[in-house]
Amino acid sequence: MAPKNALNAQNLEVLGAKRLAELLIEISDGDAAVKRRLRLALAGAQSPAEAARAIRKRIAAISRSRAFVDWQNRRALVEDLQTQRRAIVEHVGTADPKEALGLMWSFMGLAASVFDRCDDSSGTVIGIFHDGVNDLGRLAETAGCNPVELADSAYQALLDNRYGQFDHLIAALRASLGDAGLKHLKQRFIALSKEPIKRPKEHERRKIGWSSSGSIYEDEIENRHRASVIHLALRDIADAQGDIDAFMAQYDARTRKVPKIAAEISRRLLAAGRAEEALQIVEAAEHGRPSWPEFEWEDARIDALDALGRGEDAQAARWSCFERFLSDRHLRDHLKRLPDFDDVEAETKALDYVEGHKDFLHALWFLTSWPALDRAAKLVLQRPKDLDGNRYELLTPVAEALAGKHPLAATLALRAMIEFALDHARSSRYKHAARHLLECASLATNIGDFGKYETHESFLARIRGNHAKKTSFWSLVT
Template sequence: MDERARQSTVEMALKDIADVQGDVDGFIAQYDPKTRKVPKIAAEIAQRLLAVGRAGDALGFIERAEVNEARWIPAEWQDARLGVLEALDRKDEAQAFRRACFERDLSVEHLRAYLKRLPDFEDIEAEERAMAHAAAHPGLLPALGFFLDWPSLDHAARLLLDRHEEINGDHYEFLVPAAEALSERHPLAATLALRAMIDFTLSKARSKRYGYAAQHLATCGDLAGRIENFAPVETHDAYVARLKNEHGRKSGFWSQIEG
């Protein structure tokens, strides 16, 4: 074992010993001042300080953490900050932070916690504002994921209809569950999600996905019978005709349709 690895092992052992003994200061001492400003580390320290009733000290570590608002913020740091603010009875600040976390990340958990603490009737208006905020989010897929998780299938369907040109068919991890969830009550929105995946697969010639694309097209055919008005997009028959015109030579795909 080289010296660096040995030192790391010793430090980990000392942290574990400090934890077992409830020695928060001993735990903190194993990190140099710069490392203590890493958000996840600051959160670990703050949670331990909270557990021994030192909320004021915990807040200091949280506030000194080097958090970049323009980038991803660890959930551990957000949760620790909320815990500290609540422990200090700074409830208005905690509420404002929950709302900010939701508006930044479209966090279902933070929005639920925020609404739960509002007076009766105020929560209804606040939820409506939150839905509007999510619908206007610059990222279509994060907004879609939020509406599916909330859940609000009506908002998810409206989002896909209003912003169908933005749907990135490469993200099947969002679009497959969206299509499944929406197919019963919102067949056109489900169709838009399926078409996006089909279009991406064929336009990029992703042959390994042809089988899935064929299944999606078959599902679109099943859904078409329940769609009275295809506006603002083309009908199912027109869509299939366009696919044949643009991708008719992709036999690996069409053989699975015809087979």
């Protein structure tokens, strides 16, 4: 049971409405964001219409603002946008979904002005607008919109989708658009594709940049944007209509050979019961033997083989993925399809393969996460020089996993990180290296025989001798 002084809604109720109101006034003093939230809550308490009026007023104010927002003061903007979006759904949407839908379109219209003056390197702000797209879908269903009118709104929104704020809009509105809305939207984009491209006279063209191939003109960018919007919209409409042939038609023969695109088409063909075509399209891709796993392609091919009843070929493909990329997921899928006892033998074979793999760190991580900790410890003890102390994000969890039953192997992993930090004078890592050194001291009490490796005392003496002047590190070691 939570203590009575814990900050939660139930405990705060005992303060009473008057005291809570006084505290809120104190907290909001000097905090514009809190004041806006309180005013919005008051407006919502009066009526949905008052809440809508307050939201509309704030949206207009955000739209007019021209102050640049860098990463340091982005939080206030994020909170403001989230407050308005949630208020549309919660204060207005429950009582008047049509009004809320109109407000949400207005909110989404903020994207251009916001991104023109905002650093969104973290992707936080675009995430708010993507949430807004999902809200549009839900509100449109509740409001019972006219499909053709909704399609016209979606058409205009997609033309303005310069920052990706309306990505996945068609999928979000699919239920509300229905057949009639999707058909109307498709006709509008087909009509747009047939309109002649506007080409200004040479002396009227506006140069906006340069590239290795020459000048970049504004009209070129506009025409490319239009072509991209049409292509993506027709593709998404085809997807929403379940028209796989129309979906494929949006990609030329060369593009269909891109592994990722081939996988997308293959999955849709498979869902439509066209397994033979699904396998053909995925195997026609220019796949080769990439060093980086293209699991979308691999999985699409495996699914197509299974659908065609070619289980042995699918199993061979899973094993191939495991061998080439040390994919634990594909190995698990392979093993669970084997008869009893055969899976034990196959697992042993697989783990033997991992132990001998040329990529030491990848193999170590595989064995640790499988888990096969005895084998992981053995690998560390056999190849300690391959421990890359710079890979702390990998060696830290490895050391933690091995510490219980394999303290010597865990110690070697910790030592690798300690020595890397000291040898390269990575002062930002000293506090972690100091902690690792203390962990080594603790683990040493459980190591009966260090064998060919240094004892903890010898290791400590050596690094103290080599790095005696790094006082900022030693001051952290107690």
